[in-house]
Amino acid sequence: MAIREAKYSDLREMAEAAAAAFKDEELFGELMHPRRKEYPQDFVAYFERRFLRHWNDPNCHLVVGLDKTTGKVVGCAQWERQGVQPASWIGSIMQSTSRAYLQSLDYLWPNRAADPDKINILDETFPLFAHHWTESRRQNWYLEFLCTHPGYQGQGLGKELVLWGVNRAKEDKICASVISAAGKEAFYGRYGFVEVGRANVGRLGACGIRGGAILFCEGHLST
Template sequence: MASQTSTPPLSSKIALEIITQRNAPPKLTNRLLEIATSAFWDDQTFNWRYPTRHEHPAHHRHMFWRYLGNELLDPTIWVVVAYLTENSIKIPVGYSTWQRKGPGTEAAVKGRDGWLQKSERNLFALHERLNTLLFPNPSAYKPAIDLMAKVFEETENLVNQMPQFENHLHLNILVVDPAYQRRGIGEALVLWGVNKSINEGIPCALEASRAGKRVYTKCGFEEVQTCDGLHPGPGKPWQEGMHCREEGCQFGVGSFMIYEPPSLQPQTLTSLP
């Protein structure tokens, strides 16, 4: 559960580091899992998709291990960890994962993969398939999980239809230790992707929660449309357990947001005096 204890102001700057399965020791991955499970412990989207998950904390933790394990082995994904130094000790306080998508991805990630990593990736996938078959998550509510997946699929289709988004970076997850929030950590993790997008001349895309929209806007992202597959409406009749009736609920409405680097933005021509 997220700690409610306030911590003293930290004078050190935020340091960012890219990690893979090669430089992520168990102590670090356990810390990242601790951050994710605590940050999303009372998250409404997870409460909706996994309504009894507080009764099954091991499955809740394993869900994030599955996400992180896949991302550490995927050469198209950069796992970026944020550190703060306190009393000469580097403390991991959050992380984000950015995925390169599009036909130019293979060339862009050349050198990030190898036969050993491919073998590990296949073994990990096999392990997770067996684990899901033998030890399914008892707190999972499949209709809600499927509906959420459909929402993300719709935004993915929207990206594919947008000009200049054939190749782009996508923010998969952004998480900060609740005890270290409001320190600029989330902003630093987002700006890593923004800077990469500028350097590579490709745009970024993400799905923002209502709570997260502020930091993305501050980093230069603009809202393209509202993501709402969770409330009844035209063509979406009310279904018990599938939709939410509460207007303004935190998880029901999110935003699909994009960032386009200056090199992709139309240039305004000004007449000479």
């Protein structure tokens, strides 16, 4: 598998890969989008807008994995360099414009696949575990999102997308972090991530979410 930073023209294929990967996943799929099978295109559009929301953020890096034969996007990662200076005034204007555009899309074409009461549950719960990203961990490379299309899983693409950010964390001499989906903790453990806390608290815990291990990769900082 080949990886590279995403192009604007990749957004739809990124969203399609994400929707396929998370179709039966407990958080993005079952909890946040209970009607995803009834409105599959709305489910795809959710991920496309999610990626677009961060497109003009200079601290956000969208990385895609490609089928070497067809060049089709079959997986992606969203890495964020946290704890650095905010965007320039030009960048801030571009981000504000993007937010306004996406708000208009959400108003004109609402997400029919979603449960309106649950769609923002992760953001609403974040203050309960935000303390894990303070002090020496404030500056970090955070893996906000990772997916591989089910037809391409097990071929090493996830590893490449994870190492893209881990290697940058090592270059910058800071840690990397991720909130793991259920059952993926051992996968991240192969690349130096260790659990330090849980994100499935508050409403997430009350809804029965099993995933949510907060993992940091920081062993390289002591060598």
